[in-house]
Amino acid sequence: MRLIVTYLIGVIFGTGIAVAGMANPAKVLNFFDITGTWDPSLAFVMGGALAVTFVGYRLVLPKGVPLFDSTFTLPTSRVIDARLIGGAAIFGIGWGITGFCPGGALPALGTLLPEVWTFIAAMALGMVATSFVTEKKKKA
Known part of the structure; x- marks a missing residue:
């Protein structure tokens, strides 16, 4: 049942992102x-997500x-450290360069566009590299 609910939540999220x-x-x-063809609709999507x-x-x-x-699985750390700031910066830079974030790219996989698949591959590679570096640091 949990898998079905998780799938349905993903479908609802992906549909919302696509719509x-x-x-x-x-x-x-x-x-x-902001100085050219500014489109404020993303702010409304983010505002709606925050309200929900x-x-x-x-x-x-x-x-x-x-x-x-x-139990609920919620973040417990309130520490703002270099890892958090660095990750947020990398996420923001990648989003600004490509126009994709993971939430928008996953539903876009259905378009079969090469740039979407390239983004997903680069994201997966970054996740694997981060995990590898993190594990190396733990062992050191």
């Missing part, structure tokens, strides 16, 4: 082009446990 146009890198890049998250957390967290797990 909002966030799988289109040109739309995202136009958001960053805000309400969702207020409704769900007081229940104590999720429906399909024994």
Whole structure:
């Protein structure tokens, strides 16, 4: 049941991303082009996501446990360190250069465009490299 619910949530998310146009890198890049063809719609998508998250957390967290797990898995660290800042910077730079973020690129895989598959491959490679470096540091 958990797998089915996870799949359905992914379908809903991907559909929302596609309907909002966030799988289109040109739309995202136009958001960053404040002196040219600026498109503020990304801000509305982000605002809507924040509103849903805000309400969702207020409704769900007081229940104590999720429906399909024994505990909620939430971030516990509040440390702002070089790893967090570096990761955010790399994410932002990649998003600004390509117009893709993981949330928009995954639904765009269905377009079969080579640039989407290249982005996903580069993202996967970055994740593997980060995991490798992190493990090396733990052993050192």
